[in-house]
Amino acid sequence: MKARTKFTQVSLFSVLLSGRYDGVISIAELKKLGGMSIATMDRLDGEMQMIDGVVYQACADGHVYQPGDDATIPFGTVAEFHAERTVRLAGIPSYELFEEYMAECCPQENVPLAVHFTGNFRRMKVRTVGRQEQDGLGLADAAKNEAVFDLSDCSGDLVGFRLPGYVSGVNAPGWHLHFVDTARRHGGHVVNFSLLEGNLRYCHADDFQIRLPDPEVLSGLDLSRDWSKELKRAEAER
Secondary structure, eight states, rough: OOOOOOOESSSSSHHHHHHHHOOOEEEEHHHHOOOOEEEEEGOOOSEEEETTTTEEEEOOOSOEOOOOTTTTEEEEEEEEESEEEEEEEEEESHHHHHHHHHHHHHEEETSSSEEEEEEEEEEEEEEEOOOSSSSSSSSHHHTTTTEEEEEEEEEEEEEEEEEEEGGGGTSSEEEEEEEEETTTOOOEEEEEEEEEEEEEEEOOSSEEEOOHHHHHHHHOOTTSSSSSHHHHHTTOOO
């Protein structure tokens, strides 16, 4: 029997779009929810990826760190990752063509999907947002304070999710991937890549839960508004 797979959404994307960036859950708590995750760190201080239960923080200074279990995140998605299948991929020159391949490989686009891809890349373009000291600046504007890194001839782990359109406001629909290289020195939010070859494992969610932050985090926010324009701006480069 296939093991049931739970994805947990920590907080709401609309809270980030509103400009509130304090951490709401510790890394120690997050690890209890699953072994694979992507997130942003407290105050947007870097892009987080958890791979096989180990957390990496890719920062705007170009380095990757391992935060302690007492570090916190304001927003993220975590999976109890039970691979359904492993597929061999090769010669995929862009993120867009990767999406097309996955649409054929995993056509159930109304079911959340998690992937863990280990491979060799001709190119990997990533970005990381710099730390935000103050609340109030919406995510789309905060994302302007980012560092972009264009890596060539690298290997590493690419993890993330494809989420259905109905999660809009809770998360960003579509693909969201993070990368960390084999040496654990470089990484971030994936903008584009060119794949040489690698192995991809994937699983679909049987259960998708939302872990809301404490009520005071949500206090005073208009989360019922249409966030489509802000979401599009924030994810303009993925």
